[in-house]
Amino acid sequence: NAGVTQTPKFQVLKTGQSMTLQCAQDMNHNSMYWYRQDPGMGLRLIYYSASEGTTDKGEVPNGYNVSRLNKREFSLRLESAAPSQTSVYFCASSERLAGGIYGETQYFGPGTRLLVL
Amino acid sequence: AQSVTQLGSHVSVSEGALVLLRCNYSSSVPPYLFWYVQYPNQGLQLLLKYTTGATLVKGINGFEAEFKKSETSFHLTKPSAHMSDAAEYFCAVSTGGTSYGKLTFGQGTILTVHP
Numbered sequence: 001n002a003g004v005t006q007t008p009k010f011q012v013l014k015t016g017q018s019m020t021l022q023c024a025q026d027m028n029h030n031s032m033y034w035y036r037q038d039p040g041m042g043l044r045l046i047y048y049s050a051s052e053g054t055t056d057k058g059e060v061p062n063g064y065n066v067s068r069l070n071k072r073e074f075s076l077r078l079e080s081a082a083p084s085q086t087s088v089y090f091c092a093s094s095e096r097l098a099g100g101i102y103g104e105t106q107y108f109g110p111g112t113r114l115l116v117l
Numbered sequence: 118a119q120s121v122t123q124l125g126s127h128v129s130v131s132e133g134a135l136v137l138l139r140c141n142y143s144s145s146v147p148p149y150l151f152w153y154v155q156y157p158n159q160g161l162q163l164l165l166k167y168t169t170g171a172t173l174v175k176g177i178n179g180f181e182a183e184f185k186k187s188e189t190s191f192h193l194t195k196p197s198a199h200m201s202d203a204a205e206y207f208c209a210v211s212t213g214g215t216s217y218g219k220l221t222f223g224q225g226t227i228l229t230v231h232p
Contacts, residue, residue: 005162022122031218032217033218033220040126040223040224040225042121042207042222042223042225043161043207043222044218044222045220045221048218048219050218058126059218060220082228090160090161093163094218096218101167102217103151103167103168103169103211105148105151105163105166106161106163106218106220108153108160108161108162109160110158110159111160112157
């Protein structure tokens, strides 16, 4: 199993350009997440999808949109990139535990490094 | 709202020395606590987690952490550091309920291991 895969690995954009970050998981997980990682700030949740067909905002959603294309795929779109969106983006997935128990493990992709000039 | 504070953005130890990475959390409901490790240019992987039950949790690579409710802490330890432990470590909390599954991360601690 590949786990969580992300494309592209690196990307350079000019201010105002748009792009879509792709994420796919082969673990049949219901939940998927997009985070950004900035130095000294840990990871911050951008959007998440608790199940196919649903998406919700996280801590820092402004400037981003998402699509849960199917159970496997969850994409993140930057409509008009800004230098403040220079970051490393991680996708993750998890599966709810049975019996209403929380604390499931999230599995992370290798990340996409984005530079906006 | 939940939050996580990791004390010390950089920790440096000698090979063979004790590793102690500190994490304090804030949560109004019983927390679920995690430590993740990130090796250079890689994604995060789970080291260990506390959900319920035994408060001393053992993880991979000889790491362990103890949940102390009275101190709102979940510090990560390893008795003897190895060069391969050099990485960035993140403490995280989730609380279930309407926040189910969502993690709030600390700022991260970079661990350097000297020969």
